[in-house]
Amino acid sequence: MPLEIVTIPCLSDNYAYLVKGPDGVCVIDAPESGPIIDALDARGWTPGVIMLTHHHWDHVQGVEEIKARYGCKVMGPKAEEAKLPPLDMALEEGMNGGTGEAYTVPLMVPGHTLGHMAFYFPNGGAVFTADSLMALGCGRVFEGTPEMMWESLSKLAALPPETIVYSGHEYTTSNAKFALTIEPDNSALKFRAEEIAQARAAGRPTAQVPLSLELATNPFLRASNPDVKRALGMENASDVEVFTEIRARKDKF
Known part of the structure; x- marks a missing residue:
């Protein structure tokens, strides 16, 4: 059976997700309990x-009430176990589980935090990236290094392009405005920015998109692209140097 994925807006701009597959239902991140319980x-x-x-409050503060109501288990990255709500299972890469479309591969994607994890469903064609890879962006490098974040983004960029990326925040409008300062002549980006404006005007979420679209439009994934390097006057710079420059510009945007 194909995965049934429900996008749940939480707080002011967060997303939680419900994933229903052959093994049952899981909740991915719990920014607040009310909307998740209602869904x-x-x-x-x-x-x-x-x-x-990851451990940031706006991804975990609904855990206690949801666990108390349903008696469900809690899993999260072992690298952040001390900072997370109590875990029933601390996950590391290689601890894959589930069956069919619900087969789940935990991926370490540090940078935003040191132990940030993404959840990849290869048979279901989905990856839940929270604050690592975001729609048209990436998370701020709070705990890691630019090198660490670029490596994490490169790992996610190598997934099959048809994979749908489900990220953790509705930041896409501001991300599109910034992306256009890096690649103002990128026709795919300009078209996407128009689509985002229309979707948000209609109240539709925009942070759930194919990886192929991110590869064509997200400046943080395109730091190795010769056109991006040329636009920044960094033709001879390394990919990490270009990513670092883009991230620094976004931090000040």
Whole structure:
């Protein structure tokens, strides 16, 4: 059976996700309990597990109430176990699990935080990236280094291009404005920016897109692209140097 994925807006601009597959239902990140409980109960679903990507409060503060209500287990990156709500299973790369479309591959993608994890469903064609790879952007490098973040983004960029990326925040409008300062002549980017404006005006989420679209338009994934290097006057710079420059510009944007 194909995965059934529900996007749940939380807080002011966060997303949580419900993923229903042959093994049951999981919650990916829990920014706040109310909208998640409402979405579960509206469908008559009971989650078996909450899967956490990283320790920041706006991804975990709903855990306690959801766990208390449904009795589900909590999983998250072992590298951040001390900073997360109590884990029933601390995950590392290689601890793959699930069956069919719900087969899940935890991926370490540090940079935003040192132990940030993404959850890749290769048979379901989905990856949940939270604050590592974002729609038209990436998370701020709070705990790691630019080298670490570029390596993490490169790992995600190597997934099959048809993979749908589900990221953790609705930052796409501002990300599009910034991306156009890097590649103002990128026709795919200009078209995407127009689509984003229309979608947001209609109240639709825009942070769930094919990886192929990110590869064509996200400046943080395109730091190795000769056109981007030329636009920045960094033709002879390394990919990491170009990424670092783009990230520094976004931090001040």
